[in-house]
Every structure is written in structure tokens, then in C-alpha cells.
Amino acid sequence: MSDDYLQRIGGLIRTAREHKGKTQGQLAAALGTSQSAVNRMEKGQQNLTLEMVARIGEALDSEIVSIGYAGPMHLRVDGGRQLSGAIDVRTSKNAGVALLCASLLTTGRTTLRQVARIEEVYRILEVLASIGVKARWTNDGRDLELTPPARLDLDSMDEAAAKRTRSVLMLLGPLMHRAEQFRLPYAGGCDLGTRTVQPHLAALRQFGLEVAATDGSYHARVEAGVSPGRPIVLTERGDTVTENALMAAARHDGVTVIRNASPNYMVQDLCFFLEQLGVKIEGIGTTTLTVHGRPDITCDVDYAPAEDPVEAMSLLAAAVVTSSELTIRRVPIEFLEIELAVLEGMGLDHDRTPEYPARNGRTRLVDLTVRPSKLTAPIDRIHPMPFPGINIDNVPFFAVIAAAAHGTTQINDWVYDNRAIYLTDLTRLGADVTLLDPHRVLIQGPTRWRAAETVCPPALRPAVVMLLAMLAAEGTSVLRNVYVINRGYEDLAERLNSIGASIETFRDI
Ligand SMILES: CC(=O)N[C@H]1[C@@H](OP(=O)(O)OP(=O)(O)OC[C@H]2O[C@@H](n3ccc(=O)[nH]c3=O)[C@H](O)[C@@H]2O)O[C@H](CO)[C@@H](O)[C@@H]1O
Ligand SMILES: C=C(OP(=O)(O)O)C(=O)O
Numbered sequence: 001m002s003d004d005y006l007q008r009i010g011g012l013i014r015t016a017r018e019h020k021g022k023t024q025g026q027l028a029a030a031l032g033t034s035q036s037a038v039n040r041m042e043k044g045q046q047n048l049t050l051e052m053v054a055r056i057g058e059a060l061d062s063e064i065v066s067i068g069y070a071g072p073m074h075l076r077v078d079g080g081r082q083l084s085g086a087i088d089v090r091t092s093k094n095a096g097v098a099l100l101c102a103s104l105l106t107t108g109r110t111t112l113r114q115v116a117r118i119e120e121v122y123r124i125l126e127v128l129a130s131i132g133v134k135a136r137w138t139n140d141g142r143d144l145e146l147t148p149p150a151r152l153d154l155d156s157m158d159e160a161a162a163k164r165t166r167s168v169l170m171l172l173g174p175l176m177h178r179a180e181q182f183r184l185p186y187a188g189g190c191d192l193g194t195r196t197v198q199p200h201l202a203a204l205r206q207f208g209l210e211v212a213a214t215d216g217s218y219h220a221r222v223e224a225g226v227s228p229g230r231p232i233v234l235t236e237r238g239d240t241v242t243e244n245a246l247m248a249a250a251r252h253d254g255v256t257v258i259r260n261a262s263p264n265y266m267v268q269d270l271c272f273f274l275e276q277l278g279v280k281i282e283g284i285g286t287t288t289l290t291v292h293g294r295p296d297i298t299c300d301v302d303y304a305p306a307e308d309p310v311e312a313m314s315l316l317a318a319a320v321v322t323s324s325e326l327t328i329r330r331v332p333i334e335f336l337e338i339e340l341a342v343l344e345g346m347g348l349d350h351d352r353t354p355e356y357p358a359r360n361g362r363t364r365l366v367d368l369t370v371r372p373s374k375l376t377a378p379i380d381r382i383h384p385m386p387f388p389g390i391n392i393d394n395v396p397f398f399a400v401i402a403a404a405a406h407g408t409t410q411i412n413d414w415v416y417d418n419r420a421i422y423l424t425d426l427t428r429l430g431a432d433v434t435l436l437d438p439h440r441v442l443i444q445g446p447t448r449w450r451a452a453e454t455v456c457p458p459a460l461r462p463a464v465v466m467l468l469a470m471l472a473a474e475g476t477s478v479l480r481n482v483y484v485i486n487r488g489y490e491d492l493a494e495r496l497n498s499i500g501a502s503i504e505t506f507r508d509i
Contacts, residue, residue, distance in 0.1 A: 006046070027060070032121075032122055074479065074482060074507065074508075075503050076505075077451075077470040077503050078475075078504075084326065085327070086326070089308055089311050089331055091116050091304075094265070096112070097121060097165070101124065102250075105297055106297040110303075111302040114305070117490050119483060119486045123168075127158050127171070131153050132149035154175070157185070163187070166190075167187070172244055176220065180221065186216055192417065208223040230257075234258065239262045242261045242264075245258050246261075250274050255291065258289045258290075262287075263286055265308075278297065305360065307365060313339060313394040315328045316368065320348070320370065321468050322472050330358070332364065342382070347375045352367065377402060383412040396413070396461040404472075405446065407445065408443065419461070424441065429451070429454075432444035452473070453480075460487055463482065467479055471503075
């Protein structure tokens with residue numbers, strides 16, 4: 001683009017931004033870039049890709065730059081290629097969103113290292129920016145710095161962004177320390193059937209948070225001086241409910257015991273983060289957490305969330321389904337070892353290096369090399385459990401692996417109402433999948449995959465499973481509307497291309 005053209009576009013961006021009443025920092029947070037980059041764009045000193053122009057149009061909802069308004073993103077996959085080489089696992093969506101919410105616990109600055117740059121994180125950042133938190137990507141866009149304002153502007157919360165994710169629910173725990181009353185829009189996210197919020201409300205009620213659900217939002221009111229008189233027993237061993245209880249306990253003046261807590265990976269990351277804030281926690285990695293709260297937290301904090309076990313499982317499944325030898329580096333082994341034990345039983349040939357620590361110094365990582373293997377169906381059904389057990393989000397990947405194995409596998413996704421149903425989409429690519437009931441499928445392998453054109457199912461993991469099957473199917477497949485994948489994976493297409501896949505991204509304009 002010529003300088004003159006860049007300056008004209010820069011001027012249009014500034015006008016549209018000011019018209020929207022957004023600061024450069026808020027636009028930067030929405031784009032996942034730095035405030036200084038937005039400043040350069042507006043001055044015409046930054047080369048702009050069409051993709052960036054499209055995203056700015058979307059972020060500012062602006063007619064002026066609507067030439068590139070970002071339509072839905074799709075993938076075109078040239079399948080049937082083997083993968084090779086090595087790929088690093090990135091940090092997890094689920095720790096990322098919890099830590100963004102947890103940043104509100106301190107009045108100081110929070111630095112999060114190598115946060116996953118994914119749509120789910122962007123939605124929470126939009127919500128945080130709308131209530132006054134300043135977000136800045138530093139260190140070449142790898143790290144995120146969050147500075148809360150002296151007073152949060154909760155009435156200005158970006159409802160549209162909040163409604164696109166369920167993670168926004170995790171603002172309940174931190175916000176109850178910041179405001180006596182607030183409203184939070186009903187959380188959205190993937191279409192996985194009904195997902196209860198009752199365990200969250202029951203746990204937080206014990207700290208004085210009363211929530212009425214009316215007119216599309218939760219009205220929260222905090223009654224001062226209420227304290228859990230005895231251990232909080234969670235009614236479900238859920239991950240985000242445990243995180244909400246932890247964040248409520250972190251600034252509670254006293255010691256809180258949380259029983260039936262989830263010891264899962266994102267909860268552990270949150271515990272390590274809270275420890276950096278000076279909150280003492282006993283029992284990390286177990287189902288009983290004892291939290292020594294600190295009513296006032298004012299320190300700066302610097303934390304590096306750990307790698308994503310579900311991304312590791314996704315990459316492993318990519319290797320299996322394409323019969324490839326692939327090294328997956330930085331695998332948080334504690335959270336994948338049951339899956340690996342089952343896969344070993346199915347005949348998976350793999351090696352792992354000795355363990356080494358993640359950047360947080362706590363999580364144990366290995367590099368995993370997977371080799372082409374003749375797999376047979378497992379004798380027992382595959383079903384998830386709250387940690388420790390096969391991770392609930394890893395179950396869909398067993399579907400595509402079972403399709404590559406000899407014999408019949410039963411998969412029982414008891415957790416979500418809809419997710420097993422989406423696995424029947426694999427039949428479009430040639431798999432033999434029979435739905436027994438809404439929670440159970442039978443998969444008969446091995447599969448002769450064939451290319452197809454289809455829309456993503458409205459759930460993250462089943463959508464990725466479709467993409468992996470397309471990698472295996474010879475010929476050209478098209479996967480439409482991949483926002484749902486971008487919600488949880490950073491640059492997945494580009495990164496798969498770096499190990500031998502051929503995936504092209506395109507958009508409707
Ligand atoms: C942002 C985040 O961290 N999201 C994760 C988190 O969501 P989150 O913690 O929000 O999960 P939910 O509360 O929706 O729980 C998942 C489902 O499991 C059921 N359930 C859960 C625990 C239990 O002991 N009994 C029970 O029946 C719930 O009723 C629900 O239907 O945990 C889920 C389950 O690991 C994961 O799929 C999500 O990726
Ligand atoms: C169900 C999932 O996440 P969320 O809680 O963000 O919907 C997932 O990660 O597969």
C-alpha cells in the first residue's frame with residue numbers, strides 16, 4: 001500500500017474509533033495488538049494486511065472500513081498428507097480465561113506470559129477493556145499486561161462480547177470483592193446443551209453473594225460480613241466453579257476450605273497465580289483446597305500459564321489419523337497420562353523424554369514422539385471423568401482415533417447433552433459412526449476417509465475433530481465457519497501447515 005493510502009485508512013480508523021468512544025488501548029485489546037501499533041496504524045505508519053483491516057472493521061462495527069468487514073472464516077484442506085517434524089503446545093484457553101478474570105483480584109498490574117491469542121481470550125479482554133482495564137500486549141505480542149482502573153466501570157460492560165463466552169461467569173468471584181452490586185449478562189459459548197450455573201451460585205452464596213437471574217442477566221448483590229461457617233462442599237467437581245470459589249476465598253478475610261474441588265490443570269494454574277499474589281493454598285492438585293485469604297491485594301504479579309493438555313491431545317490425534325511420526329513438545333504429562341495409557345493399550349507406539357518444568361516452574365512437561373501404529377479398538381468404552389480421568393474435552397479426539405483403529409469403539413460422552421451427536425458429522429468424511437443415544441456413539445474402524453465440504457458443528461472439540469479427519473482424507477475438503485475453532489486454538493491452520501499439512505484460510509467478504 002502507498003503511504004498516502006495508508007494515511008487515509010489510518011484517518012478513517014481514528015475517526016471510526018473516536019466515533020465509537022474507544023481509546024487506542026481498547027481497540028488494541030480487541031485486535032489483540034498493542035496500543036502503539038494502533039497509534040502507528042492511525043498515523044499511516046504501519047503496513048496493514050487486508051485481514052487486519054477486516055478485523056478493525058469488525059471491532060469498530062464501522063461502515064467506513066467495511067470494505068474488509070470480516071465475514072466468517074473458512075478452511076480449505078488439501079488432505080491425505082503425512083505430518084512430520086515437531087510442534088510446540090501453546091498455553092491453555094482455560095487457564096488463560098481464568099487468569100484474565102483473576103487479574104481483577106489485585107489493584108496492581110498483572111503480567112501473563114505467552115497467553116494464548118485466541119478468540120475466547122479476546123472476548124474476555126473486550127469485557128475487561130469495557131469496564132476500564134487497560135490491556136497491552138508486550139514482548140512482540142507474546143505477553144499480556146493488565147492494569148485495572150481505580151474504579152471499575154461495571155455499567156459499561158460489553159454485553160455482546162460477554163454473551164459469546166461462558167468464561168465470563170468467572171468474573172463473579174473477583175467482582176464480588178470490587179462492587180456491592182453488579183450485573184453480568186447470561187454466559188454463552190459453544191452449543192453443548194444446558195450447562196448449569198447452580199453450583200457457582202451455591203458456592204458463592206456462602207461468601208454473601210446473592211444472584212437473581214432476570215431479563216437476560218444475573219443481578220448480583222453482596223451482603224457484607226457473610227463468611228462460610230464450615231467447609232464449602234461443591235455439588236459438582238467442576239473446573240470453573242472451583243475457580244470461582246477460589247477467587248472468592250482469595251480475598252476473603254479468613255481461611256476457607258473447599259471440598260470436592262477440581263484438581264484439573266486450569267485450577268492448578270489459578271492456584272499458582274494466587275500464590276504469587278500472596279494467597280496461601282494447601283492441597284493444590286487435590287480435591288480439598290484450604291485457602292488463606294488476603295482481604296487487600298495490591299501487588300503486581302507476573303505469571304506464566306502452563307501448556308494446554310487438550311491441544312496436546314489434538315496434535316496427537318492429528319498424528320494418529322494421518323499415520324505420521326510427529327514430536328509434540330511441551331506436553332503437560334500429568335494431564336494426559338491416562339489418555340496415553342489407553343492409547344498404549346490400543347497399540348500406540350510412542351516415546352517420551354524425561355520431564356522438565358513449564359515456565360511456571362510447577363507443571364511437569366515432556367516431549368512426546370508418536371509413530372505410525374496399527375491400532376485396535378479399546379475393549380472398554382471411552383468415557384470422561386473429572387480429573388483425574390480421561391479429560392472431558394479430550395473425549396471427542398478418541399472418536400477420530402477410534403475411526404482409525406481396527407474394531408468397534410464405544411464412546412460415552414455423559415457430560416454434555418449434544419457433543420456426542422456432533423461426532424456423527426464424521427460420517428460425512430466416510431467414518432462409520434452410529435448414534436446409540438444422545439450420549440453414546442459406536443465407531444467402527446478403520447476408515448477410508450473421503451474429502452467433503454461441511455460447516456463446523458457448533459462446538460469447539462467436535463469442530464477440530466472434523467478438521468483432523470479432513471487432514472486424513474485425500475482430496476480437497478472445506479470446513480466452514482471456524483470461529484468455534486479459533487475460540488480455543490491459536491493459528492491452528494498455520495501451525496499444522498508448519499508440520500506438513502496444507503490448509504488455506506479464506507473468508508466471505
Ligand atoms: C473455561 C473452562 O475452564 N471450561 C472448561 C470447564 O467448564 P465448566 O467448569 O464451565 O464446566 P461445566 O460446569 O459446564 O461442567 C461440564 C458439565 O459437566 C457436568 N459435571 C461437571 C462436574 C461434575 O462433577 N459433575 C457433572 O455432572 C456439569 O453439569 C456440566 O454439564 O470444565 C469443562 C469440564 O471439564 C470443560 O469442558 C471446559 O472446557
Ligand atoms: C467446552 C469447552 O470449553 P468452554 O467451557 O469454554 O465452552 C472446551 O474447551 O471444549
